[in-house]
Amino acid sequence: MKKKRFIIIAVAVLLVIAAAVICFKMFGGSHTGIDNNPESKLSNDSKVLVAYFSWSGNGQQMARWISEETGGDLFRIVPAEPYGKDFDSCADRAKNELDNGIRPELSEHIEKQAMEQYNVIYIGFPVWWYDLPMPVWSFLEEYDLSGKTVIPFFSHNGSSNGAGSVSRISELAKGAKVLTEDALSIPGRSVSGSEKEVKEWAAERLKENQ
């Protein structure tokens, strides 16, 4: 083969790859994590708990709306070791934990007696690697939820049916009635404009499960 042709081909291939790499750098989307501060508004007389785990702030926003609408107690699931602001390192850690079944330690807890008072537990989270984020595994395994109604709500970036997350909740919340068919699913980018939808959903679920 003539050397000239070989050079043309090699250069062309490299150009294609370089173009691709430049595209990523220019266009790459990004997400940033919010703080890791606790949020625990527990009263003695509510039968409803709104527990949530949130990295981007979407889950937190939805939980706050649901708490407003239903009057339920608000509780943030806080990992002792924060996932940080960087998306990539968060995603890497999440995948590692999921693949190895690592349940991260939580820094916030609800007392056993306090937990007994709740009949309905809304549980909010982002879908991570087509499954439930590991801190929520830690939460569900920590308490005895038998006899309670667990209602999932989640944000996603494509897995609109929750992928494996909702069935994971059924698996972990032993003895609880998990509303797998009525879970709230909202794309991450749409959460900020979804207040009405979230509140209506929460009110309906509460009505059905009083």
Next chain:
Amino acid sequence: MKTRQVIKIGIDISMTVLLFILMAFHYVGLQWHEVTGAVMLILFILHHTLNGNWYRALGKGKYSSGRVLLTIVDAVLLIDMFLLMFSGISMSRYVFRFLDIPVSKAWARGMHMTASYAGFLLMGFHIGLHYGMVVGMIKKVRSFAKLENTSLCKTTIAPKKNAKSAFFTLKKREVPHGLKKCKPGGLPVCTWTLRVLAFLIAGYGVYALFTRKFVDYISQRVMFAFFDYEEPVLSFVLDYAAIMGLMIFISYYLQRFLQWIRKTVPKKKENIN
């Protein structure tokens, strides 16, 4: 056709079918996606073993512009496939779980998305360029369907009276028209219909390329692929088929164009001399 040929084509068709199943990730689920990917890996190895000649021929022979294009596309596709497989395997939770590849999963996720959508387009090009030759062969075989052989292109003429051929020309004869479309080598109706059809599919493919956000995913301007679980499978498959059709259309006619240039340009060079 030899058995080897049949097996090769069988593998190629299987790979194309599997490609669609792989792209239809959300219908199939994570586990089946991984299994399908693993099967694809096996077929990929077989495909390369059976087509080893391509590698051996790389150093030999003339490199026409068409061959340069083919080699570039194949090289980029090969790199894409390696990246696709590597990133997929590193994220595997079922089939390749035992392989703990120490690579950033966040990187792998993005790479896998880019390589799958880019790979789908490159695959269309790959099919168009390699199977373009097959289309040429089919056209020759189908000469029986040529227009000039049909009754549309023939008129009957009265028998000629001729001393020599008194016996043989008593019957009416059928003779080709002088019409252009009926000249030998004129295009069969079949080919024209197929061409229009291909053009329509390619046109729709352009539309589908945009609505399916291929460029967004390849550039990672959009970080996550959108899965519509409500969408009927057929609608999904048809859109992707049209996009593949578009790639095949472009590559096939690009190759023909390059061939045409090769045939006409040297004549001009001669004129200059």
